[in-house]
Amino acid sequence: MLTEAQQSKWNKDGYLRLEKFFDPAKRDKISRYVEEVARWDVSSDKWMLWFEKTSDSRKIISKAENFLDYHAPLRDALLADGRIRIAVETLLNEKTRMLKELLIFKYPDSGGYRPHQDIYHVPHKIPERMVHAIASIAVDDSGPGNGGLFFTPARHKEGMFPMDAGGVIHPEIAEAFAWEPVRLKAGDVFIFDDYAPHYSLPNKSDRSRRAIHLVFQRASTEGPTRTEYNRMKRAYNPPEEAVADLENLKRPKMAYSIATDSHV
Secondary structure (H helix, E strand, C coil), X not given: CCCHXXXXXXXXXXXXXXXXXXXXXXXXXXXXXXXXXXXXCCCCCCCEEEEEEXXXXXXXXXXXXXXXXHCHHHHHHHHCCCHHHHHHHHHHCCCEEEEEEEEECCCXXXXXXXXECCCCCHHHCCCCCCCEEEEEEECCCECHHHCCEEECCCCCCCCCCCECXXXXXXXXXXXXXXXXXXXXXXXXXXXXXXXXXXXXXXXXXXXXXXEEEEXXXXXXXXXXXXXHHHHHHHHHCCCCCCCCCHHHCECCCCCCCCCCCCCC
């Protein structure tokens, strides 16, 4: 399924774009299903939803987790044919199990994420470098203009970079990286190593930048199951309660000092 050139790019850079992974019909179905999830009510024991506060004090949904068990059409559209898992297992060169799913809505006036690494084993106190591959499905076209991702190539094998208590890589380190914008079309899949540093700008456009992240871990390494992960996530980073406290919701982050290339 993947060419030698694609596998070589993955090994070198720590990420890989698979263009037109989903055909237009499947792509449009996924988009509709995602909007259905966006309209779900808050749940105390099933899916998990988080919200943020816009610059004009509106409440908008920012992300969702543990939703695939409750939306069979979306789960089947993403996973039934096994193509995503096959691609990930080809890149990791072994069998995997899915740890979690994350839906990032990134609607207009949503915030960004400062430079960080998605190192999923750290909160669970697993000592070794437990490589996860994140398959990000582009629900919308994305790029720097609507809060798209930036990655720095070939830094995924250097371990954990110094970071603050919030998981943000120290600015003096992040500013020395060469950052590349990731441009995706709806229906593309972007797979990245969880050690690959990345960030995103706030979305100040009038277009959403929705993406579904499916996180796979090597079957040979120990770690929490998907059920255990979701239980820990609910405890460590509680989702929205039934009654929102608007004043305590995150505001969109506006200040970024990362130097980007001329494509931005």
